[in-house]
Amino acid sequence: MDFEFLGQTFLKLLPGIPVTLELATLSLLLGACLALAFAVIRVRRIRPLNWLVIGYVYVFRGTPLLVQMFIIYYGLAQFPEIRNSFAWTYLREPYWCALLALVLNTAAYGSEILRGALLSVPRGQIMAAQACGMSGFLLFRRISFPIALRQALPAYGNEFILMIKATSLASLVTLADVTGIAARIIAETYRPVEVFVAAGTIYLAISYGLILLVRLAETRLNPDQRDPAPVARVDAARKEVTP
Amino acid sequence: MLDTLTMFGFGPEGWGPAMLRAAANTVAVAAAGFALGGGLGILVAWAKIAGNAPLRWLAAAYTTILRGIPDLLVIYLFYFGSGLLLTPIANMFGVEGFVSFPGFVAGMGAIGVVSGAYHAEVIRGAFYSVKAGELEAATAMGMPRLLKFRRITLPLVARHALPGLGNVWQMVLKESALISVTGLVEIMRQAQIGSSFTRQPFTFYFAAGVLFLTITILSGLIFNRLEHRYSRGRA
Structure with missing residues (x-):
């Protein structure tokens, strides 16, 4: 392996990192909002919407992301109505098309994760909240949602990693993310091994950082699983001594 | 509407047969990659469960x-990387230019290696959900290791692994769309050809x-x- 070339490739790939990170962050944030709305619709069984969401999730989880992205980027141009509408200023751009496809895709997977989490909130917790006089949005915001979030976090962490990997498909609609630049360098130099190592390292570093963040969030959201703070222990010891 | 029907029909102008052939290619390359990944997954799961420290470390790294790496990069590595090996050999025999694995082989390899990692995790999980007593009973019956593996361990692990394997298969199937970048005429590539021919990308x-x-x-x-079928008789 040629380490000088490896170093050069690494430097050339750096400008792709913001594109990859931006696509992943935006699509995960927007996708999670959509997913939450879908999950609530499913759990509350809000009638006509309920069926639409079931169909939506089924179709988006049953077809490859690449098909979805190509339908949006290449496919929509087939209709003059869309080409002449205001949406065309966005749908013409590969960036917005890739983002839209990623958001719609992760929303489908995310809604299933959140639905499972919302269903796993213990009945007793909700009944306790109702007994305290909470209902509707207040109950959701204070009780159901925080408990469900805790439950969903490990699975949603997996979805984060999958989305980081999924952003690489944006390179196939001409975006210059890490994979896009890597593909160009491979085509120019025919040295796939070094380019693979350099690009792979970047993706692994991003994924690893993300895993650390998720773990941090998990410990924050589950205070009961943390070691008790030292101060508390001293207090407990003192209580035992003074009757 | 009628135009669309004739376009995907089986007449002389129809794209129906081509699309179906492409679908068969998709299933074939996905199945081949899935099988390769399954074999690899068994080996890696075995290394994780029963291997010594360096083997376990290697399996964990794999x-x-x-x-953590996008499948697209792995496909590029297999497609262009095989060219690195094959081009000098082909040039030696007088073939000019860039020579690589055919898209099918490169795609199968890439899918196999990627799905092998997921297979390994599924199989390892399934192995740990087999009750130790069932395996001990086989040992107590005096079964040799291979016989015990074939008669007891493999069927029991397969039963527990099936739901997970189903998920891996769905993933592999969707991943196979990416193999279109190697030029293999599977569904995606055929749709690209059709849409550039007819200028109807959405339809295709x-x-x-x-x-x-x-x-x-x-x-x-x-x-x-x-x-x-496999969970018959399970309590």
């Missing part, structure tokens, strides 16, 4: 790395989506039946 990519959805639904049904 599953971590392959699950939509058809590609319908084909993929049909394959996922059918394979979901098959896996359900298998699960049902």
